[in-house]
Amino acid sequence: MNCKNKICCVVGGGSIxxxxxxxxxESGACITVISPNITPDLQVLADHKQLHWVNRVYREGDLQGAFLVYATANQREVNNAVAQEARQRGILVNVADRLEETDFITPGILRRGRLTISVSTAGAGPAVTADITSALEPLFGSEYEPYLDFMYEMRQIIKRTVSSPRQRAKLLRRLANSGILDQIRRHEFVAWTEKEMDLWIAQNQEE
Ligand SMILES: C[C@@]1(CC(=O)O)C2=NC(=C\c3[nH]c(c(CCC(=O)O)c3CC(=O)O)Cc3[nH]c(c(CC(=O)O)c3CCC(=O)O)/C=C3\N/C(=C\2)[C@@H](CCC(=O)O)[C@]3(C)CC(=O)O)/[C@H]1CCC(=O)O
Ligand SMILES: NC(=O)c1ccc[n+]([C@@H]2O[C@H](COP(=O)([O-])OP(=O)(O)OC[C@H]3O[C@@H](n4cnc5c(N)ncnc54)[C@H](O)[C@@H]3O)[C@@H](O)[C@H]2O)c1
Incomplete structure (x- = not known):
């Protein structure tokens, strides 16, 4: 989900x-927190203008203009009212104390530059989600960041210069199997010049 520069509300200011x-x-959202009190960490983020803190209880109408909302108050009737307003306005809502009323589930997330791996157990076991996310960390290391930057660049060129979809797919598959990731892992990868990129495309297209 792309939350970049979208207004995302959080009702409640506790640990959740x-x-x-x-x-x-992490997702680049514009965050508004509505709560009469917030945790020390949230206070630091508010001081650094990384979130906008509305220092009072939730009121109907607060969700105007929001893309999504997390209802995380410790009172059932408050979360229920937030969910109701969200439904009326067509805003996605996550209800912290009612999985069955939730529109979307927060997954465990592993990020490596352009790579995002989301893990979910559909709410069955958040602790299992946390374990699986941790287990994936060493398998998908920091090498994926330069690797995907390289793949992105090559894909842009291939999309621009190769007109046949079949040829494009073949080239991109071949590129993904060409050992670049291992070279990056072994610190042997030297960034390709544009000329080298063009040459690789030309050579691999002929065959
Ligand atoms: C992934 C992660 C992301 C995040 O929250 O940012 C996340 N929970 C995390 C950790 C975690 N949460 C809890 C424990 C204690 C062990 C346990 O209870 O299992 C641990 C483990 C720990 O702390 O290590 C307690 C808990 N969680 C929920 C309930 C309520 C309920 O089940 O109704 C209760 C019980 C409350 C109670 O009654 O005590 C509900 C949800 N937690 C979700 C996400 C969604 C489902 C995700 C899925 O599909 O698996 C959902 C539905 C909320 C949502 O959608 O937002 C994050 C790991 C980040 C990471 O480290 O990678
Ligand atoms: N989804 C999950 O991952 C998960 C995990 C554990 C617990 N929960 C549930 O999430 C809820 C919140 O848990 P928590 O540990 O953050 O609780 P908490 O007690 O630490 O925080 C609750 C916050 O809600 C605020 N609040 C209360 N009434 C409000 C109102 N009218 N308007 C705005 N804010 C209001 C409080 O001021 C406080 O900041 C609980 O219902 C809990 O059962 C969810």
């Missing part, structure tokens, strides 16, 4: 709100 806000910051 803090976790959701930290996830939203």
């Amino acid at each position: 709100a803090e976790r959701k806000v930290k996830g939203l910051i």
Whole structure:
């Protein structure tokens, strides 16, 4: 989901709100927290203008203009009212204390530059989600960041210069199997010049 520059609201300022806000910051959202009190970490983020804190209880109408909302108050009737307003306005809502009323589930996330791996157990076991996300970390290391930057660049050139979809798919498959990732892992990869990129495309197209 692309939350970049979209208004994302969090109702409540406790430990759950803090976790959701930290996830939203990673996604580049514009965050509004509505709560009469917030955790020390959220206060630091508010001081650094990484979120906008509305220092009071939630009121109907607060969700105007929001893309999504997390209802994380510790009172059932408050989360229920937030969910109701969200439904009326067509805003996606995550209800912290009612999985069955939730539009979307917050996954465990592993990021490596352009790579995002999301893990979910559909709410069955958040602790299992956390374990699986941790287990994936060493398998998908920091090498994926330069690797995907390289793949992105090559794909742009291939899309621009190769007109046949079949040829494009063949080239991109071949590129993904050409050992670049291993070269990066062994610190042997030297960034290709544009000329080298063009040459690779020409050579691999002929065959
Ligand atoms: C992935 C992660 C992301 C995040 O929250 O940012 C996440 N929970 C995380 C950790 C975690 N949460 C809990 C424990 C204690 C162990 C346990 O209970 O299992 C641990 C483990 C720990 O702390 O290590 C307790 C808990 N969680 C929920 C409930 C309520 C309920 O089940 O109704 C209760 C019980 C409350 C109670 O009654 O005590 C609900 C949800 N938690 C979700 C996400 C969604 C489902 C994700 C999925 O599909 O698996 C959902 C539905 C909320 C949502 O959609 O937002 C993050 C790991 C980040 C990471 O480290 O990678
Ligand atoms: N989804 C999950 O991952 C998960 C995990 C554990 C617990 N929960 C549930 O999430 C909820 C929040 O948990 P928590 O640990 O963050 O609680 P908490 O007590 O730490 O925080 C609750 C926050 O809600 C605020 N609040 C209360 N009434 C409000 C109102 N009218 N308007 C705005 N804010 C209001 C409080 O001021 C406080 O900041 C609980 O219902 C809990 O059962 C969810």
